[in-house]
Amino acid sequence: MNGGFVGVIGAGIMGSGIAQVVAQAQRSVLLVDRSPELVERAIVAIRERLARRVAQDRMTSQEMESTMANIRPATRLDELKGSPLMVEAVYEDPQVKLQLLRELQPFCSKDAIVASNTSAIPISLLSSAVAYPQRFVGMHFFNPVPVMKLVEVIKSISTRDETVEEIVSFSLAIGKTPVVVSDSPGFVSNRLLVPMINEAVFALSEGIASSEDIDTVMKLGANNPMGPLELADLIGLDTCLHVMEALHSGLGEDKYRPAPMLRRMVESGLLGRKTNQGFYEYGNSG
Ligand code: 3HC
Numbered sequence: 001m002n003g004g005f006v007g008v009i010g011a012g013i014m015g016s017g018i019a020q021v022v023a024q025a026q027r028s029v030l031l032v033d034r035s036p037e038l039v040e041r042a043i044v045a046i047r048e049r050l051a052r053r054v055a056q057d058r059m060t061s062q063e064m065e066s067t068m069a070n071i072r073p074a075t076r077l078d079e080l081k082g083s084p085l086m087v088e089a090v091y092e093d094p095q096v097k098l099q100l101l102r103e104l105q106p107f108c109s110k111d112a113i114v115a116s117n118t119s120a121i122p123i124s125l126l127s128s129a130v131a132y133p134q135r136f137v138g139m140h141f142f143n144p145v146p147v148m149k150l151v152e153v154i155k156s157i158s159t160r161d162e163t164v165e166e167i168v169s170f171s172l173a174i175g176k177t178p179v180v181v182s183d184s185p186g187f188v189s190n191r192l193l194v195p196m197i198n199e200a201v202f203a204l205s206e207g208i209a210s211s212e213d214i215d216t217v218m219k220l221g222a223n224n225p226m227g228p229l230e231l232a233d234l235i236g237l238d239t240c241l242h243v244m245e246a247l248h249s250g251l252g253e254d255k256y257r258p259a260p261m262l263r264r265m266v267e268s269g270l271l272g273r274k275t276n277q278g279f280y281e282y283g284n285s286g
Contacts, residue, residue: 001113001166005030007086009077009100013274014117015089016042017145020049023070024146025174030083032074039073046071049146081107085170087139089117092242097121101129108132113163115139119239120190120246123156123183133158137167140187141176143235151176156183185250186243194243197235200228201259204279211279229279232262233272241266 008019011033019031019042033039050067053059080086086108090100097116108114113135116126127133138154151171155164164180171178181187186194200214209217215227224231232240244258265271265278272278 001084001170004028004082004084005072007032007080007083008089009033009080009086009104010089010091010117011035011038011042012089012091013143014141014145016045017143018087018089018117018141019071020046020067020146021174021176023067026066027070027174029071030074030079031071032077032080034075036073036075039075043068043071043073077104078107080104082109083112085113085115087115087117089141092119092121092239094121094125097126098129101126105129105131111135113137113166115167117141120186120194120243120250122185122246122250123154124158127156127158134160135163137163138183138187139167139171140189142189149175149177150189151178152187152189153178153180154183154187155180185246190243191247193231194240195247195256197228197232197240198244198256198259198262201232201262204229205259205261233278233280233282235272236274237262237271237278238266 005028006022007030008015008022009032011031015031019029022029031039031042047068050059050064054061054064086104088097088100090096097118104114108131110132114130115137116123117139118126123138127136130136133156136156137159140152140154142148142150153164153167153171168178168180185191203209203214204211211229215230218224218227226234241258241262244256247256248258269275270277273282276282
């Protein structure tokens with residue numbers, strides 16, 4: 001897995017961040033999305049983020065250009081043929097991910113590793129769609145990917161130890177700190193984090209405090225860099241709802257029920273920064 005290009009499938013916020021960190025580690029990346037506009041937008045966003053680093057003297061223009069040269073855009077899955085590692089970061093919906101993984105199979109050799117960047121969908125469920133489940137693993141990145149140091153590496157019942165070891169080495173090589181966990185709804189991170197966000201939504205809907213005050217309590221009282229409602233807007237309210245639904249159905253406990261207000265906001269299309277409105281309003285640059 002040391003040579004060859006890394007495939008990143010899905011050019012949304014997570015896919016673009018993953019492509020950036022891989023390219024910054026001087027590995028070639030093929031960034032694939034069916035929508036050429038999304039791939040283009042992701043590449044523009046990466047260039048803008050790197051340009052800010054150059055402006056702050058934290059990267060040279062040469063380093064920026066060599067990073068950008070490591071990223072190739074693509075719109076077809078067959079272009080991934082020959083990649084030793086493909087990371088999917090498509091929309092967080094089991095059917096969407098399963099369908100993508102099925103379509104990917106003709107282009108995966110038996111030695112290639114396929115990794116899923118999922119927030120809460122069981123890796124074992126997703127592995128039912130791949131030809132070589134022993135080479136399938138969860139690789140859970142955090143938003144904003146270029147900043148957040150953790151990669152949660154999720155091992156399903158079929159994932160081989162060598163696969164996990166290779167992903168741990170790769171995560172270290174791209175400057176991340178991997179933590180290996182077993183497959184369980186929400187893994188560790190989202191089992192802890194998203195119920196806190198959900199509880200904040202309950203507190204808001206019960207009129208206990210305003211959004212601003214709830215966030216201030218957690219920023220100043222618990223030293224969280226962002227309050228839970230600001231964080232929900234960053235993650236995306238739809239993703240938060242998917243995580244709560246996965247915890248509720250997967251663990252079967254009422255304490256994981258999604259807050260009705262969260263569901264209503266998602267139904268109304270208030271998804272946070274990506275739609276410029278969630279618990280807060282954002283300008284167009286969100
Ligand atoms: N995308 C890319 N980079 C971003 C960014 C974004 N949306 N927002 C901020 N950054 C970068 C900035 O460019 C800057 O980078 P630099 O140091 O290289 O210049 C760095 O982050 C710090 O930015 P700022 O100084 O502007 O802002 P802050 O100091 O306020 O930090 C923050 C911003 C890093 C977002 C911080 O508030 C934070 O850590 N928040 C918590 C984020 C978090 O918990 N993320 C995990 C969410 S859970 C998840 O993703 C899992 C999923 O499955 C749900």
